[in-house]
Amino acid sequence: MEAIILVGGLGTRLRPLTKTIPKPLLPLVNIPMVERMIRNLPEKIDTVILAVSYGLEQMLEYFKKTNVGRKVIIVPEKEPLGTGGAMKNCEKYITGTTAVFNGDVVTSINLDEMIEYHKSKKAKGTLALWEVENPNRFGVVKLVKGEILKFQEKPPKGEELSNLINAGTYILEPEIISIIPENEKISIERDIYPKIVGNGLYGIPFEGYFIDAGTPESYLEANFKLLDINIESENNELKNKVHIHETSKVVDSIIGPNVIIGPDVFIEKSVISNTVILSDSKIYGSTINNSIIGPNISLNHDVENTIIAPEGEKIF
């Protein structure tokens, strides 16, 4: 079975970090987002198709040197084709029912269960749905006996058809991909799904967690969530929720809670909390909170709510 992972977005909300590292290669607890997603796929998915636009060179290089235990096909787009256009561009590699993922979501979806559900309904498409408290800045779906009957964009308060939003994970029959126009910029969410409601489009709500890691705040949140899960699964009461790469060194500092330190980092006389430090950075005499620093940054001043990357800084 094939999976398409959409990894071609510009990642503008995570700039300047994404000016040097495309979002799918940004680490989540020291493993690139896209590699983590591939490693978590069920065994029945033996081929992964990466729909790439921005960051193609780096993606090719990364997968040349990294074995993720599955066949990986990288499919480039000359121009970004949008989520639907990108799927269409991958059509020739698909042989049947296909799983499709937004490449920047961190979720507890059970894909095997989702595939079972899709088959039991004889659906053409099944969307994973996530319940939110305030759906007014999202798009919601009207779900009746598991079938999606309507999409509603940014519903006004009191008029919401439900609290269920699209979680960016789909099981699709090739028929759906076949109706996407070729070589056009198409959004699967806005241009295709609304047209096929009532005609075999299903939704399955899930519980647990759902984080779209595309903003500075949510990128940090996704890292901290995975830190929690690692700690639980290793049954390892890590003090202060800290993950330090084995090649890094920390001297005379207070680290935690929620700190992830990448490879070849050196930290001295600093106090760091709620922060991700990317590889090859040097931190001296700094108090850092709620920030993303690196790679390859030398820092010796205090920082809060800030991205500091090789191509610049941004307060968020």
Ligand code: GTP
């Ligand atoms: P922002 O620029 O910060 O909004 O991020 P983004 O460009 O990644 O956009 P967004 O988060 O809305 O995209 C959702 C998912 O679809 C991400 O995994 C993107 O990589 C992917 N995506 C968005 N547009 C395209 C595209 O034109 N081509 C491909 N291949 N993937 C896309």
